[in-house]
Amino acid sequence: MRMVDLIEKKKNGVNLSKNEIEFIIGGYTEGSIPDYQMSAFLMSVYFQDMTDEEITYLTLAMANSGDMIDLSSIHGIKVDKHSTGGVGDTTTIVLAPLVASVGVPVAKMSGRGLGHTGGTIDKLEAIPDFQVEIPNERFIQLVNETKVAVTGQSGDLAPADKKMYALRDVTATVDSIPLIASSIMSKKIASGADAIVLDVTTGEGAFMKNLEDAKRLAQTMVSIGNLAGRKTMAVISDMSQPLGNAVGNTLEIIEAIETLKGRGPKDLKEMVYVLGSQMVVLAGKAASLDEAKILLEDALASGKALEKFREMITNQGGDAAVIDDYSRFGNAKFVIDLPAKASGYVHHIHAENVGIAAMLLGAGRQTKEDSIDYNVGVVLHKKVGEAVATGESLVTIYANTEPIDEVKEMLYQNIAIGDKAVEPVLIRGIITE
Numbered sequence: 001m002r003m004v005d006l007i008e009k010k011k012n013g014v015n016l017s018k019n020e021i022e023f024i025i026g027g028y029t030e031g032s033i034p035d036y037q038m039s040a041f042l043m044s045v046y047f048q049d050m051t052d053e054e055i056t057y058l059t060l061a062m063a064n065s066g067d068m069i070d071l072s073s074i075h076g077i078k079v080d081k082h083s084t085g086g087v088g089d090t091t092t093i094v095l096a097p098l099v100a101s102v103g104v105p106v107a108k109m110s111g112r113g114l115g116h117t118g119g120t121i122d123k124l125e126a127i128p129d130f131q132v133e134i135p136n137e138r139f140i141q142l143v144n145e146t147k148v149a150v151t152g153q154s155g156d157l158a159p160a161d162k163k164m165y166a167l168r169d170v171t172a173t174v175d176s177i178p179l180i181a182s183s184i185m186s187k188k189i190a191s192g193a194d195a196i197v198l199d200v201t202t203g204e205g206a207f208m209k210n211l212e213d214a215k216r217l218a219q220t221m222v223s224i225g226n227l228a229g230r231k232t233m234a235v236i237s238d239m240s241q242p243l244g245n246a247v248g249n250t251l252e253i254i255e256a257i258e259t260l261k262g263r264g265p266k267d268l269k270e271m272v273y274v275l276g277s278q279m280v281v282l283a284g285k286a287a288s289l290d291e292a293k294i295l296l297e298d299a300l301a302s303g304k305a306l307e308k309f310r311e312m313i314t315n316q317g318g319d320a321a322v323i324d325d326y327s328r329f330g331n332a333k334f335v336i337d338l339p340a341k342a343s344g345y346v347h348h349i350h351a352e353n354v355g356i357a358a359m360l361l362g363a364g365r366q367t368k369e370d371s372i373d374y375n376v377g378v379v380l381h382k383k384v385g386e387a388v389a390t391g392e393s394l395v396t397i398y399a400n401t402e403p404i405d406e407v408k409e410m411l412y413q414n415i416a417i418g419d420k421a422v423e424p425v426l427i428r429g430i431i432t433e
Contacts, residue, residue, distance in 0.1 A: 003027065021057040062164070065158060071140065074140055088247045093120065097148055100146070102285060106149075131317040134316065177217050182224070188230075198221055201237050203351065236427070237427055241349035242349065250374045333400045334398070336396070344388065350415075
């Protein structure tokens with residue numbers, strides 16, 4: 001078998017077999033297939049696409065290129081949740097303790113962020129002394145004893161994906177649905193979950209800017225997961241405006257705590273209930289989504305979910321007193337309100353550019369080497385469809401450096417006020433097969 005022949009086949013639109021795809025991934029991972037040949041293959045996939053079967057073979061080959069996490073010693077059905085990313089996406093911080101509080105084991109492996117704000121792991125590190133690196137034995141023990149633990153991705157998960165993504169980044173092949181789907185699902189499958197709930201975001205703050213691309217990506221990933229023997233479903237959610245009100249690591253943790261106290265933003269609570277209900281049903285703890293939602297609402301109202309988060313923080317070495325005293329997070333040096341220049345209704349908020357504004361304050365990374373300032377960011381006081389009066393605060397900016405004129409101007413340019421109220425739609429679709 002020769003790589004040049006396989007490139008030729010895919011260039012001509014011929015489907016590749018399981019053995020051929022395993023040959024490509026194995027050879028590239030071990031170094032016998034050079035970057036220039038892999039680049040040609042990736043470009044062929046970009047233009048010729050792949051069948052669901054090919055994408056599944058690719059995903060499994062990538063998953064098997066490194067460590068496969070064994071979670072079989074954790075009791076019950078392990079349901080993983082993954083988001084394709086967005087702005088102010090704090091769902092995991094709320095979902096993990098909430099779903100665990102109704103008896104679903106949550107063994108969550110999350111990553112760091114590169115972009116608007118930190119990833120889930122960065123956000124959790126905003127909690128003083130919280131340990132995101134847990135030995136695998138301790139991780140499994142915590143989930144068995146308390147139903148929840150969240151850790152950084154351990155071991156050498158899907159090394160083929162790491163090599164391929166770096167190559168895609170410099171060969172203009174990032175935005176290929178087969179390559180995006182296999183990249184995400186290879187890590188999910190290697191992480192050892194029994195079932196997977198996907199949040200596929202669409203809109204200006206998402207990787208998939210239009211709904212049709214988001215649907216195709218969701219359908220592809222659901223197909224991969226089911227063909228790989230993992231019960232998989234996807235929720236397509238709107239990320240045209242940030243989810244919730246807070247964009248910034250400590251600010252998002254505080255918003256998650258407020259949500260667990262029953263005082264969270266309406267859209268964040270809706271998203272949590274939609275994703276959480278799916279997780280509860282897949283774990284076999286409820287017979288229907290309606291029954292699952294009732295369980296989650298009761299856990300939130302009774303305080304069980306908040307206490308589960310307190311337990312989770314304590315178990316991972318963090319200062320759980322932050323739940324009752326937000327000053328323990330530390331404070332930004334400058335807190336500046338941005339007043340509305342006109343009256344009317346918020347018509348549009350450009351999620352990605354609001355995220356970039358937060359990144360310019362230091363809430364995210366532009367390169368992997370950048371450090372994160374946990375206490376900076378922005379909090380929106382008005383979301384799409386809400387009325388606002390001239391002089392009323394649109395946004396509060398939390399900063400540790402001056403000047404911030406560029407951030408102010410960016411926020412003004414990306415929050416539009418109009419004469420008529422519009423009704424935002426958060427859930428754009430559900431895909432189960």
